[in-house]
Amino acid sequence: MATTSRTKVTRAWLWRWHRSPLRRASDRAEAWIVLVTWLLALLGAVLAGVETAAAMERGMAENRAQARAVSAVLTDNAAESDTETDLGTVWVKVRWTDANGGAHTDRTKVDADAVAGSKVTVWVNRENELVSKPAARSEARLQAAVGGMLVALGAGAGVLVVGRLPRAFLERRRLVEWGEEWERVGPRWRKRMLG
Structure with a gap:
């Protein structure tokens, strides 16, 4: 039966900090x-x-403080839109009224099966421009x-x-x-x- 000898390897952690004549x-x-x-x-x-x-x-x-949700109405059928996105939504024109009674229109993403006259929630800033829905806390x-x-x-x-x-x-x-x-x-x- 052959015996094996084990050699213990000692590692000098932080060797650069030890005093040694070999340290440069x-x-x-x-x-x-x-x-x-x-x-x-x-x-x-x-x-x-x-x-x-x-x-x-x-x-x-x-962004959350400046954005507010408003109700908007689709002015076109989503099925007629030719701007499909990768998530099954399309860009459609919507109309909404601001707090002062002024009418605004812009385009937003909606489900591909939405029809004209449907109500959707959009997010607007203080200038009544459409913005993305702000992230929840x-x-x-x-x-x-x-x-x-x-x-x-x-x-x-x-x-x-x-x-x-x-x-x-x-x-x-x-x-x-x-x-x-x-x-x-x-x-x-x-x-x-x-x-």
């Missing part, structure tokens, strides 16, 4: 760059995400949360990518230093190996 100045610089990059990425992601979510929620709340919160998370991920990833640039410079510099050192040490090693 570039290792210390890289340790600081990594630390600062991660702190900025986390802080930037949180701040960008929270601010984006808050701005989106404020914007949608403003719960929907606005969800959209703001998703938007905030996406912006947070993008901001954090952007900082990490930018933080990688000085590390790449340090890596190139280390390779040059290693090459120079090998030019000095390599010939002595070869003599020992051959002689």
